[in-house]
Amino acid sequence: MRFNQNIMISLRRFKSEKVNTLISLTGLILALSIVTIVLVFILNELNYNSYYKNKDRIYRVLNYNKIENKYWATTPYQIGQLAKEKFSEVKAATHQYNIHNTQFQKNKEYIEEQSVIGTDSSFFTVFGIDILQGDLHGFEETKHHILLSSSMSKKYFGRENPIGKSLKMKLNNLIYDMQVAAIFKDIPNNTSVRSDFIVNTDIAFDDLEKNIITSEDEVDLKSMKEAWASVFFTNYFLLESSVSIPLFQEKLLKLGKEYSNSKNKYTLSAQSLNNVYFKSGGYIDNHRTDSGDLKMLFILGTIGILILIIACINYLNLALAQAITRLKSFAVRKTYGASQKDILQQLVIDYCSLSIIALPIAIVFAQIALPVISEMLGKSYQLQIDSNFLVGFGILIALTLVTGLITAFATFLRFKQSQLTHMLKGAKEGQNQKFTLQKGMIVFQILVFIILLSCTIVIQKQVRYAFNIDLGFAKEELVSVDIGNRNKDILKQKLLKIPLVKSVSSAMWLPPTNNKMFVGVKRVDRPDEDVSVSGLFVDYDFAKAMGIKLLMGEDFQVDKHQSGVLVNKSAAKALGLTDIIGEKTSFGIVHGLIADFHMFSLKEKIPPMLLSLSPSSGREMIIRVSTKNIHYTIAQIKRTWESFENGHPFEITFTDDALNELYQSDIRFSKTIGMLAFIAILIASLGLLGLSLFIGKQRIKEIGVRKANGAKTHEIIKMLNKDFFNLVLIAFIIACPIAWYAMSRWLENFAYKTELSWWVFVLAGLIAMGIALLTVSIQSWRAATRNPVESLRYE
Numbered sequence: 003m004r005f006n007q008n009i010m011i012s013l014r015r016f017k018s019e020k021v022n023t024l025i026s027l028t029g030l031i032l033a034l035s036i037v038t039i040v041l042v043f044i045l046n047e048l049n050y051n052s053y054y055k056n057k058d059r060i061y062r063v064l065n066y067n068k069i070e071n072k073y074w075a076t077t078p079y080q081i082g083q084l085a086k087e088k089f090s091e092v093k094a095a096t097h098q099y100n101i102h103n104t105q106f107q108k109n110k111e112y113i114e115e116q117s118v119i120g121t122d123s124s125f126f127t128v129f130g131i132d133i134l135q136g137d138l139h140g141f142e143e144t145k146h147h148i149l150l151s152s153s154m155s156k157k158y159f160g161r162e163n164p165i166g167k168s169l170k171m172k173l174n175n176l177i178y179d180m181q182v183a184a185i186f187k188d189i190p191n192n193t194s195v196r197s198d199f200i201v202n203t204d205i206a207f208d209d210l211e212k213n214i215i216t217s218e219d220e221v222d223l224k225s226m227k228e229a230w231a232s233v234f235f236t237n238y239f240l241l242e243s244s245v246s247i248p249l250f251q252e253k254l255l256k257l258g259k260e261y262s263n264s265k266n267k268y269t270l271s272a273q274s275l276n277n278v279y280f281k282s283g284g285y286i287d288n289h290r291t292d293s294g295d296l297k298m299l300f301i302l303g304t305i306g307i308l309i310l311i312i313a314c315i316n317y318l319n320l321a322l323a324q325a326i327t328r329l330k331s332f333a334v335r336k337t338y339g340a341s342q343k344d345i346l347q348q349l350v351i352d353y354c355s356l357s358i359i360a361l362p363i364a365i366v367f368a369q370i371a372l373p374v375i376s377e378m379l380g381k382s383y384q385l386q387i388d389s390n391f392l393v394g395f396g397i398l399i400a401l402t403l404v405t406g407l408i409t410a411f412a413t414f415l416r417f418k419q420s421q422l423t424h425m426l427k428g429a430k431e432g433q434n435q436k437f438t439l440q441k442g443m444i445v446f447q448i449l450v451f452i453i454l455l456s457c458t459i460v461i462q463k464q465v466r467y468a469f470n471i472d473l474g475f476a477k478e479e480l481v482s483v484d485i486g487n488r489n490k491d492i493l494k495q496k497l498l499k500i501p502l503v504k505s506v507s508s509a510m511w512l513p514p515t516n517n518k519m520f521v522g523v524k525r526v527d528r529p530d531e532d533v534s535v536s537g538l539f540v541d542y543d544f545a546k547a548m549g550i551k552l553l554m555g556e557d558f559q560v561d562k563h564q565s566g567v568l569v570n571k572s573a574a575k576a577l578g579l580t581d582i583i584g585e586k587t588s589f590g591i592v593h594g595l596i597a598d599f600h601m602f603s604l605k606e607k608i609p610p611m612l613l614s615l616s617p618s619s620g621r622e623m624i625i626r627v628s629t630k631n632i633h634y635t636i637a638q639i640k641r642t643w644e645s646f647e648n649g650h651p652f653e654i655t656f657t658d659d660a661l662n663e664l665y666q667s668d669i670r671f672s673k674t675i676g677m678l679a680f681i682a683i684l685i686a687s688l689g690l691l692g693l694s695l696f697i698g699k700q701r702i703k704e705i706g707v708r709k710a711n712g713a714k715t716h717e718i719i720k721m722l723n724k725d726f727f728n729l730v731l732i733a734f735i736i737a738c739p740i741a742w743y744a745m746s747r748w749l750e751n752f753a754y755k756t757e758l759s760w761w762v763f764v765l766a767g768l769i770a771m772g773i774a775l776l777t778v779s780i781q782s783w784r785a786a787t788r789n790p791v792e793s794l795r796y797e
Contacts, residue, residue, distance in 0.1 A: 009351060025692040026317045027360055029685045030405070033313030034364030036681055038385070038398060039375050040306035042368070044299050045393060046192045046383045050279040050292075053190050055130030056240055059093075061272035063237040064285070065258070068269065069522040070534040075287035077270065078230040078261075081237045082124075089253055091245045096124040097235040098195060099206035103486075106199070107170035108158055114651075115154075117198040120206025126186070128240040129195065136165040136184030145204035148180040154198045155185045171201075174212040175487040178205070191382050194278045194292060195238075210234060212487075230261050230268070236287070239272065247272070286518060298671070305678050308450050312682055314405045315443040316689030317353070318412055346414050354406030361402050378673050380666065440693065441729055447686035448733035448770050449740075454679035455766040456741035457748075460758065461672040464749065467604075467756035468668075469661055474599025474608075475513065476549025477657035479504070482512050482624050483639070484653065488646040490541075490620055496642045502628040502635040507547035508620030509540040513601040514657070514664045523612065524588050527578030535573055536601065536609040537589075539619035544568075545596055547624045555583040555594030558615045566590040566615050570598045573610035589614050603664055604754040683770070687777045690726065694778045719783055726778045727771070734767035741766070 017023075051057050063081055065074045082095030099120040105112035123138040125131070134152060141147045148169060155164050164182045171178040180201070189196040241250065251271055258268030273282070279294040369385050376383050485493065485508060494506045511517040522532040544550075545557040545568060558566070567590045569579065574595055579585050585592050589612060598608045627635045640652045662669065741763060749755045 009355070022320050022692055023356070025688045026320055026356060029313040029316045029688050030357060030360035031364045031367060032681055032685055033310045034360055034398065034402065035367040035371065036309050036678065037306045037401065038365055038368035039372055040302050041397060042372065042383050042385055043376075043379060043381065044303055046381070047279075047294055047299055050192045050294060051194055051275050053193050054275065056128065057275050059241045059243065059245075060128060060275040061239045061241060062275060062278055063239065063254070064271045064273050065233070066269040066271065067520070067534075068267070069532045070520040072520065073282075073285045074233065075236055075282065075285050076233050077235065077237050078233055078268070079235045079237075080230060081257075081270070082239075084257065085239060085254075088257065089250070091241050091250050091253075092239050093242050094124050094127045094240040095237065096121055096128045096240075097203070097237050098125070099203070099209075099235050101173065101201070101206060101209050103173075104199070105172040106158065107172070112170075112172055115199060117196065118201065119195075119197040119199075120201050120203050120209070122203055125200070128238050131189065132187040134185045134187055135163070136182070138184060141183055142202060145202040145208075146178065146180055147183040147202060149184045149186055149200040150182055151188045151198040152185055153188050155182075173205070173209060176208075194275070195236075206235075230266060238275075247274075302674070305454065305675070305682075309678065309682050309685065310401060310405070312447045312450060312685050312689075314408065315447055316685060316692065317356075317405065318409050319440045319443055319689055320692045346410065349410040349414050350407060353409040354403055357402040357406040361398060365398075375674075375677070378670055378677070380670050441725070444686075444690065444693070444726075444729050445733045445736070447682075447689065448730050448774060449737045451679060451683040451686055452734055452737035452763075452766045452770050453741045453744070454675055454682055455769060456737070456763050457745055458672055458676040458679055459762045459766060460741075460745040460756075461668060461675065461748070463759075463762065464752065464756045465665055465668055465672060467754075468665055469658065471600075471604070471754065473514065473657075474550060474597055476626075479626050479629055480548070480624060480657050481627060481636070481639070482622050482655045482660075483643055485621055485623050488643075490617070490623070493623065493642070493646065494541075496645070497623075497625060497639065500635065500638045500642065502630060503639070504626040504628060505543055505547040506623065506625050507541045507544040508617075508623045509538055509544060510616075510619045510621050511538075512622045512624055512660070513548075513599065514660050515602065516664060518602065521589070521612070523577060525576075525578045526585055526587065527580070533576045533610065535576065536611045538601070538611065538613050539616035540568075540613045541617045541620045542615070544613060544624075545594065547626050548599075549626070550599050551597040553595045553597055555592070557594060563593060563615060566593045568592070568594045568596050568613040570596050570608070570611040572598055572608055573612050576610040587612070600754075605752050607753040683773055687773060690774055690777045691780070694722070694726075694780075719779060723775055723778055726774055730767070730771045730774050734763075734770065737767075738763045 054060060062075060063077045065077050066072075067074060079097060082097055085092045086095050101118040101120055102116060103114065104116075104118045105114050107113075123141050126133065126138065135155075136149075138149075141149070148171070150158070150164065150169075158164070158169060159167060159182075164185060167182050169180045169182055171180050186200070188198075254270045254272055258270035262268050279292065280296055282293050365385070372383070372385050490508060494508070497503055497506045510519075519537045520534050521537040523535045525531045525533055540558070542558045542560050542563075545552055553571070555568075556562075558568070567587060569577070569582070569587075569592055573579075574582055577587060579592065582592055582595050596613070598611075600608060601611060602609075625639065627639075636654060639654065643652055742758065746758055749758065
């Protein structure tokens with residue numbers, strides 16, 4: 003009965019204090035929404051690869067290249083079979099080869115799909131993926147069997163039983179008539195090895211034959227199944243339960259040495275699947291497996307908690323301020339026999355109930371906002387009922403109750419410190435106090451906002467720096483297109499006939515890019531010493547088309563060169579070249595010396611680079627165009643490109659598009675931090691508005707007296723705003739060194755970086771000052787313009 007009465011008292015208080023209730027509720031909803039989204043993200047990330055039944059026993063094979071000082075996640079195709087034969091520890095082995103630019107027919111239209119892998123039937127044994135329909139019988143005997151995920155089965159066959167049905171697949175301009183052999187359970191997004199279409203390994207080799215990049219004109223891929231040179235597959239082992247990993251690592255290392263030769267050296271090791279996502283930074287993986295960032299998770303989690311703390315501070319500040327006006331009601335209840343326990347219970351119900359009201363609304367808001375924020379973070383996580391949700395929901399309930407309990411106990415302590423006689427007389431204890439605790443909490447709120455805003459500005463400044471820095475090539479007039487299966491030479495000649503096209507060339511990939519190829523090249527002055535050099539196979543006129551500065555010698559010319567290399571300044575130094583032009587390297591004679599240019603991200607120093615002439619290796623075509631009538635020129639390029647039969651849609655890439663892709667993670671990071679900074683200042687502003695409302699009421703008599711004695715409106719506003727101005731100033735002084743330290747550490751990730759300018763922090767401080775003073779001034783102006791007679795009569 004008493005509990006029901008307390009609930010009714012709380013509801014009446016919420017109704018009588020509408021403004022404060024609305025401010026507190028809005029802040030809590032926003033904060034809990036952000037915390038919900040952050041929890042979904044963090045829990046999905048931390049549970050990466052937990053879907054696989056055998057995750058603790060699955061290991062990926064790595065190869066360490068001593069010359070490059072890098073780990074490769076792709077290893078020889080034969081390793082799996084050899085390991086099963088030689089090592090009793092290996093229960094099963096499988097491999098993965100990602101097949102790109104694959105299309106499947108639906109209603110006479112071909113749809114491009116990216117999630118296609120080539121593997122064998124052991125894939126399902128190793129990863130423990132469930133087959134829902136059909137079976138794997140005959141999967142490895144014919145390359146015309148295909149396995150679909152449940153969602154792709156519905157996409158292409160609807161409610162029909164797809165087993166035995168035909169599905170046409172287009173790959174490298176060839177049509178494969180595939181037969182659906184089985185349907186497997188959808189693999190979640192938070193997994194390193196996932197696919198919607200699984201085909202036989204033979205199709206993977208078909209794709210390799212068309213797309214392998216080499217300086218040789220022809221490659222015998224039939225022998226590559228037996229040869230250790232085919233380092234294009236990611237190999238996985240399923241180990242027995244009680245295996246000594248250190249001993250197994252030693253066996254794997256010996257296996258690599260056994261099959262090494264002077265040209266290819268293998269230093270093999272096994273990496274637990276549990277470590278693949280978070281501990282593969284810097285590893286080279288042709289399949290571009292997702293990689294996680296624990297630092298990012300820590301940052302997001304910390305910011306989420308800080309935003310919740312900001313909302314709690316608002317809640318607590320307003321509660322403590324209102325407690326001064328509630329002391330008399332507490333005193334009356336105590337006089338009529340209420341114990342301190344009863345009053346504490348009332349306070350707990352008051353503040354916990356508001357928190358609990360906010361939680362379901364916050365979850366609805368999070369559900370609505372999650373798709374947008376997931377896209378911002380580069381993920382596709384959803385709020386769904388599963389083990390992650392139950393864990394997250396439990397954490398949310400705990401945080402919600404803790405928020406209410408902290409506020410209730412803080413208010414109760416204020417009550418205990420007050421004298422009963424003073425409360426009964428209606429004395430407003432604390433009215434003349436300087437609200438030291440509240441001021442400290444306000445400083446904390448603004449401090450968090452200034453730090454977040456400073457970080458956002460610095461990150462955006464670095465991204466702009468990356469876009470505007472001289473990359474070492476003339477990026478303004480460059481566009482690129484995928485050559486596909488078109489005849490490169492004919493396409494090039496047709497493009498050169500377009501009036502506003504200046505030059506055309508091609509390469510296996512174009513800067514700026516994340517694609518990398520490192521080769522070991524012997525120093526010219528010390529032939530016994532190998533140097534790791536970044537390699538790139540290019541076509542004729544590459545330096546000219548890219549606008550790379552030629553320092554010595556000449557670019558590749560059709561009528562003059564059949565082979566050879568161009569080297570950048572860093573490579574000339576690393577390889578010990580003296581005369582440079584005409585000197586012979588293990589990749590050919592040097593025809594030209596080019597200036598250093600940024601092939602990769604600014605996070606890396608420009609490496610020694612060797613451009614090798616190999617016209618047949620061109621995958622991407624680079625076209626230098628005039629900026630005059632650019633739209634017409636692009637239309638002409640498209641028309642020429644489409645004159646060749648090919649099912650792929652026309653996609654043209656500008657250098658800025660490539661830069662966007664290269665710095666996508668940093669751009670996302672900037673947007674995320676900026677959004678969280680906005681939420682933080684919004685919640686803090688609500689708290690400042692609520693507190694300014696309370697302070698205005700507390701000082702209403704003082705304002706009336708000052709107005710009656712001739713004080714001007716702007717003087718009253720200045721008086722009321724002075725304390726808040728000082729609080730922002732204190733927050734700014736504390737925030738600057740923290741933000742500077744955080745951003746100086748972040749910029750250490752870049753070999754080429756922007757300056758950490760002083761104006762960034764001043765700007766963040768001024769924005770915080772402006773928002774805070776504007777928020778407070780709204781109520782200050784209303785209080786200052788009130789008729790003094792009404793103020794005094796009201797008081």
